Amino acid sequence: MATPTCVLYFCVLVFFVSPSLSASNEFPKTGYISLPINIDPTTHQHFTSIGIGTPRHNMNLAIDISGSYLWYDCGGNYNSSSYNPVLWDSPQCPGPEPFQSNCDAGFPFKPGCTNNTCNVALDNPFADFGFGGDLGHDFLFTPQIKLPQTFFSVCSESSRFPQLPILVGLPKGTKGSLGLARQSPFTLQSQISSSFNNVPPKFTLCLPSSGKKGHLFIGGRPTFSTPLSQIGFDSRYSNYDYFFHLNSIHINHKPVQFNTSGLSVDLNDNVGTKISTLHPFTVLHPQVYQPFVKAFVKAAKTKNMKRVKKVHPFGTCYDATTVGDHREAVPAIDLVLEAEELGRFGKVSYEIYGHDSLVEVKKGVLCLAFVNGGIRALDAVLLGAHQLKDRILVFDESTSIISFSSSLVHQNKTCLDPTSL
Ligand SMILES: *[C@@H]1O[C@H](CO)[C@@H](O)[C@H](O)[C@H]1NC(C)=O
Ligand SMILES: *[C@@H]1O[C@H](CO)[C@@H](O)[C@H](O)[C@H]1NC(C)=O
Ligand SMILES: *[C@@H]1O[C@H](CO)[C@@H](O)[C@H](O)[C@H]1NC(C)=O
Numbered sequence: 316m317a318t319p320t321c322v323l324y325f326c327v328l329v330f331f332v333s334p335s336l337s338a339s340n341e342f343p344k345t346g347y348i349s350l351p352i353n354i355d356p357t358t359h360q361h362f363t364s365i366g367i368g369t370p371r372h373n374m375n376l377a378i379d380i381s382g383s384y385l386w387y388d389c390g391g392n393y394n395s396s397s398y399n400p401v402l403w404d405s406p407q408c409p410g411p412e413p414f415q416s417n418c419d420a421g422f423p424f425k426p427g428c429t430n431n432t433c434n435v436a437l438d439n440p441f442a443d444f445g446f447g448g449d450l451g452h453d454f455l456f457t458p459q460i461k462l463p464q465t466f467f468s469v470c471s472e473s474s475r476f477p478q479l480p481i482l483v484g485l486p487k488g489t490k491g492s493l494g495l496a497r498q499s500p501f502t503l504q505s506q507i508s509s510s511f512n513n514v515p516p517k518f519t520l521c522l523p524s525s526g527k528k529g530h531l532f533i534g535g536r537p538t539f540s541t542p543l544s545q546i547g548f549d550s551r552y553s554n555y556d557y558f559f560h561l562n563s564i565h566i567n568h569k570p571v572q573f574n575t576s577g578l579s580v581d582l583n584d585n586v587g588t589k590i591s592t593l594h595p596f597t598v599l600h601p602q603v604y605q606p607f608v609k610a611f612v613k614a615a616k617t618k619n620m621k622r623v624k625k626v627h628p629f630g631t632c633y634d635a636t637t638v639g640d641h642r643e644a645v646p647a648i649d650l651v652l653e654a655e656e657l658g659r660f661g662k663v664s665y666e667i668y669g670h671d672s673l674v675e676v677k678k679g680v681l682c683l684a685f686v687n688g689g690i691r692a693l694d695a696v697l698l699g700a701h702q703l704k705d706r707i708l709v710f711d712e713s714t715s716i717i718s719f720s721s722s723l724v725h726q727n728k729t730c731l732d733p734t735s736l
């Protein structure tokens with residue numbers, strides 16, 4: 316049996332190893348690039364991996380759907396011979412008043428230490444200070460393609476500001492974040508769309524649950540058989556974030572009454588709902604949180620779910636043995652979304668079942684995975700990663716439409732294998 320094994324081994328080498336060694340500069344024939352998504356099991360936050368520079372530095376980056384840039388910490392010994400800073404007076408440096416960064420005498424040239432450089436403001440929602448980074452060009456590597464050296468990314472030299480923990484709150488082991496915001500020419504989806512013919516400014520997320528792997532597809536996407544619902548972006552609240560109107564919240568098919576006064580409300584009494592991949596759990600404005608929890612507790616009581624002592628940061632927790640193996644006893648939550656101004660959609664329901672509404676905080680204890688935003692809450696609903704995971708979410712800037720599937724877990728599927736979706 317030695318010969319067939321050898322032949323097989325040879326075949327594997329030829330057909331599987333060689334394509335990955337040749338970092339191609341051509342856009343994949345599938346029409347999309349695919350980046351892996353992992354989850355940090357303790358913080359429930361998601362991250363991807365990408366290669367940057369020469370020599371190639373592989374790093375994990377948090378996925379930030381509200382971020383305008385791909386940025387990384389280039390502190391310490393980081394260097395790249397293919398890095399070129401963008402000058403602050405170049406038309407590529409975003410205005411209206413470009414900020415200039417310089418590097419003091421004595422520090423040798425490297426990414427993050429160059430003169431007359433375009434410095435841009437970065438955003439880490441967990442940092443209570445502002446910080447920036449240098450806009451530059453360098454090679455970016457994805458599993459399928461080496462992107463041209465002209466691609467933009469931002470490097471922030473953390474060792475120049477040791478008192479500012481720029482990576483605070485981001486998933487453990489990550490070095491920055493990969494932004495996917497709307498209307499930013501610096502995101503991967505817009506740079507890819509403007510660099511390659513017939514590739515739309517579009518991305519698809521399938522965020523995995525604990526212990527599993529997911530995908531970020533940029534450009535096109537694989538063909539799925541899973542049905543998708545559609546809703547338009549709402550650009551009245553923000554130019555960069557993905558917002559939509561929340562018409563109402565239903566628990567067990569009954570609307571939850573809440574006071575919308577003081578929330579960001581439009582003329583039709585819809586309230587602003589924003590997507591945030593960096594927040595592990597959905598954050599509700601206190602005026603929404605209190606009646607929401609009250610209605611959930613009431614509905615759960617009729618299903619004989621037994622409450623146990625709460626575990627921070629959650630307000631309501633249950634004895635897992637009263638919930639059922641497949642969490643079928645958990646009251647269904649529906650976010651009823653609306654985007655009437657586009658004239659194309661009516662109301663669409665974003666259904667949240669037990670796997671997404673509850674989270675296991677310790678053995679035998681499941682908590683309602685929504686947190687109270689308190690006095691600092693800006694949005695009525697900040698839809699977080701635990702309620703976004705295990706679904707196909709397609710964001711298409713060319714049509715201003717978000718398409719989403721219901722929970723894959725509910726259909727006995729996972730994000731792992733895109734061809735099975
Ligand atoms: C970084 O790399 C560049 C180009 O290879 C080199 O000129 C420079 O001296 C390096 N900087 C440091 C701090 O090693
Ligand atoms: C930046 O400019 C300053 C002042 O001219 C100079 O001392 C320093 O060496 C320059 N730094 C780099 C990295 O070129
Ligand atoms: C709604 O909230 C506003 C502001 O918090 C408050 O002034 C008002 O009395 C509330 N209305 C009701 C019906 O509770």
Ligand SMILES: *[C@@H]1O[C@H](CO)[C@@H](O)[C@H](O)[C@H]1NC(C)=O
Nearest residue numbers: 640641723724725726727728
């Ligand atoms: C998923 O699997 C569970 C348990 O094996 C089964 O009860 C349920 O009917 C399945 N659901 C679907 C949609 O196939």
